[in-house]
Amino acid sequence: MKKKMLTVLLAAAMTVSLAGCGSKDADKKDNASVQNTENAKSDNGSDRTQFVVGFDAEFPPYGYMDEDGDYTGFDLELAQEVCDRNGWELVKKPINWDSKDMELESGSIDCIWNGFTMNGREDDYTFSDPYVDNSIVVVVAKDSDINKLSDLAGKVVDVQADSSGLAALQGDDATDENKELTASFAELQQVADYNTAFMNLESGAVDAVVLDIGVAKYQMSSKGDAFRMLDEQVSSEQYAIGFKKGNTELRDQVQKTLDEMVKDGTFTTIVNNYTDYNLPEMVCLGE
Structure with a gap:
């Protein structure tokens, strides 16, 4: 009799335990659903903070x-x-x-x-x-003998990695003229940022930097008359x-x-x- 009673009690306890687990699982699903809803809201403009x-x-x-x-x-x-x-x-x-x-x-x-x-x-x-309508330009040292794009042949040129300047020179949509220009360089070096590029240009480690005209003007204005911009542009683009x-x-x-x-x-x-x-x-x- 005691064994039967114990069996009944154990079965009841297991039922309660399983019900509790099911409730927790349901709560987890509900919480996940709420979280997903919140994430979905963040994708649009109306509900974001x-x-x-x-x-x-x-x-x-x-x-x-x-x-x-x-x-x-x-x-x-x-x-x-x-x-x-x-x-x-x-x-x-x-x-x-x-x-x-x-x-x-x-x-x-x-x-x-x-x-x-x-x-x-x-x-x-x-x-x-x-x-913004932007242009890609070339900056050289003030006393450089580079005066036009064709003068870059045999020169070392810096450009920022994965930048619009790099795309203009050798990207999928680069013009044939720009691809030929790039092929004429002694080397095209990719750098992490334009501060590094201008330090390289200032030290003489490179001969030119290819970049956006707005950034070029900023760098030139902050460094006095150490640099100049070529009149010829590499390309024009939109931001x-x-x-x-x-x-x-x-x-x-x-x-x-x-x-x-x-x-x-x-x-x-x-x-x-x-x-x-x-x-x-x-x-x-x-x-």
Whole structure:
């Protein structure tokens, strides 16, 4: 009798235990569902509280660290105004430019906003409207004997890795002329950032640097008359904000806000903070 009673009690206990486990599993599923819903909300513009911008912290005047140690720049000022108008907190996230796609795909950033060339990348991202027409130029030392693109034959040239300058020289959409130009170099060196490139140029380790005109003007203005820019340009391109492919809702919200900024004059006010870098002549949004 005692054995039967013990068996009944054990069976009852197991039933309660299994029910408890089932309840915990259900709770876990419910929590996961809630978490997934929250993550899904973060993909669009209407429910978000933060806006995470991925940028190269050494790409002035679009994004860089100022003398006070704060991240600033033309693109970051635009992003701040967009966030202010939408009630979002701007999170400025410096990234390794080579890892920008991984950062975007993983969701650790919401967009790439940092003088980001859209030409040739239209199928890889969901882009905003272009807002800057940019040119790729060549900078040499002031006393260099290089005066035109053809003079780069047999020279050592620096360019930032995975940059628009590199794409213009040897990317899939590079012109035949630029590919021939690149083939004429003694060496094309890829560096992590343009500060390194200009140190190399200043020391004589390289003969020229290929880069965006805005960055070129910044570097030249900050280093006196040590450098000069060739009159011939390598190419022209357009900058836009790159969102994860398919994220049209967030793109549309940001674009709508930018268009409002153009209409009320705020965009122009921010642009005029960067006259030293020729930005008023380069912007194309609203034209």
